Amino acid sequence: GAVVSQHPSWVICKSGTSVKIECRSLDFQATTMFWYRQFPKQSLMLMATSNEGSKATYEQGVEKDKFLINHASLTLSTLTVTSAHPEDSSFYICSASGGFETQYFGPGTRLLVL
Amino acid sequence: DQQVKQNSPSLSVQEGRISILNCDYTNSMFDYFLWYKKYPAEGPTFLISISSIKDKNEDGRFTVFLNKSAKHLSLHIVPSQPGDSAVYFCAAKRGGGADGLTFGKGTHLIIQP
Numbered sequence: 324g325a326v327v328s329q330h331p332s333w334v335i336c337k338s339g340t341s342v343k344i345e346c347r348s349l350d351f352q353a354t355t356m357f358w359y360r361q362f363p364k365q366s367l368m369l370m371a372t373s374n375e376g377s378k379a380t381y382e383q384g385v386e387k388d389k390f391l392i393n394h395a396s397l398t399l400s401t402l403t404v405t406s407a408h409p410e411d412s413s414f415y416i417c418s419a420s421g422g423f424e425t426q427y428f429g430p431g432t433r434l435l436v437l
Numbered sequence: 438d439q440q441v442k443q444n445s446p447s448l449s450v451q452e453g454r455i456s457i458l459n460c461d462y463t464n465s466m467f468d469y470f471l472w473y474k475k476y477p478a479e480g481p482t483f484l485i486s487i488s489s490i491k492d493k494n495e496d497g498r499f500t501v502f503l504n505k506s507a508k509h510l511s512l513h514i515v516p517s518q519p520g521d522s523a524v525y526f527c528a529a530k531r532g533g534g535a536d537g538l539t540f541g542k543g544t545h546l547i548i549q550p
Contacts, residue, residue, distance in 0.1 A: 329480070357537045366526070367481070369537035382537075416480050418538075424469045424488070424530070426538060428480035 326350050327419050329429030336407055337437055344402045344432045346417030353419035356400035357426060358392060361414040373400050407436045440464045441529050443541035451549050456514040458544050460527030463508065467529040471538065472501060472512045474523045481526055485512070488532070514546075522548045 326349040336342050346356060355374050359367040371392050373379040379392035389411075391403040400419075404411055412435050418426040442461045450456045460470075468489035473481035487494040487501045487510065494501050500513045514521055524545050528538040 325483075327480070355535055359537075366540040366542045367538075369539070372535065372537050374535070414478070418480075420535075424532065425471065425483055425486055427483060428473070430480045431478065433478060 325421075325425075325427040327353075327417065327427050327429040329417055329432055331432060332430060333433040333435075335435045335437065338408050339406055342404045342407055342434060344404075344415055344417075344434075346400045346402070346419070346429050348398045348419040348421075348427075351419075351421045352397035353400075354397065354422045355420045356394055357418045357420070358390070358400075358402050359416045359418065361416065361431075367416060370402075404434065407434070409436045412436045438463070439541075440467075441527055441539050441541040443525075443527055443544050445544050446542070447545040447547065449547045449549060450517050452519060453516045456512075456517045456521065456546055456548070458512040458514075458525050458527075458546065460510045460512075460541055461508055462510075462529050464529070464539070465508070466531050467539070468532045469530050470501070470503060470510050471528045471530075472499075473526045473528060474521075475526060475543070476523055484525075517546075517548045519548050519550060522546060 330345045358370045371379045371381045373394035381387045394400040416431040418428045471486040472484045475481040485499045503510045524543040527541040530536045
C-alpha cells in the first residue's frame with residue numbers, strides 16, 4: 324500500500340518552455356500533497372503544500388506564478404514549471420499524505436532545462 | 438538556518454554490526470519525526486517514525502530513539518546488511534498532518550562486507 328507515482332521520470336526541455344509533472348496516489352486518497360525539490364548533494368526542500376480543491380500554499384522564496392500547482396482530485400496533483408530556465412533544472416519529488424503523519428514519496432522527476 | 442541537522446555526511450559500518458545514524462533539530466515545534474532511505478535519482482522510502490510522546494519505536498531491524506530534552510534522535514539498524522547501503526534522511530514536522538517535512542542533509546551509509 325501507499326504507492327505514489329510520478330510522471331514523467333525525466334524530461335529535457337528548451338529554455339522558455341513549460342513542463343508539467345504529474346503526481347498520483349495509486350492506492351489511497353491523498354488529502355494533502357507536497358512538492359519538494361532537491362539540488363545535487365543537497366537536502367529535499369519543501370516548495371509547496373496542496374490540498375484537494377484549494378489553492379496551494381507556497382514556501383518562502385518559491386514563486387507561485389512560476390511553479391503552478393493544481394490538486395484537482397484526491398489522487399492527482401500537478402506541478403507546472405512555467406517558462407523554465409536552466410536554473411530550474413533539479414530533481415522534483417512529490418509526496419502524498421492520507422491525513423496521517425507519514426508522507427509517501429513518488430520516484431521523482433529529473434528536469435534538465437537547456 | 439538549518440532546523441534539522443545530520444552532521445555525519447557518511448558512515449561506514451561492517452556487515453552484521455550496528456549502524457547508528459544521528460539527527461539533531463532546533464525547532465521545538467517539531468513533534469513528529471521520520472526516517473527515510475533514498476537511492477540516487479529515486480524518491481525517499483519511508484522507514485520508521487516516532488511521535489514526541491514516545492522515546493522509542495521499533496520495527497524489525499530498525500529502532501528510532503528520541504531524546505526531546507536534547508532535541509536529538511537516532512536510527513539504529515541491527516544487524517546491518519549490504520542492502521542497507523543508501524542515503525538516510527531524517528525529517529521532522531509539526532503534528533496535525535498538514536505540514537510539509539523539514540529534512541536534514543542526509544547521511545550516506547556504506548555497509549562493508
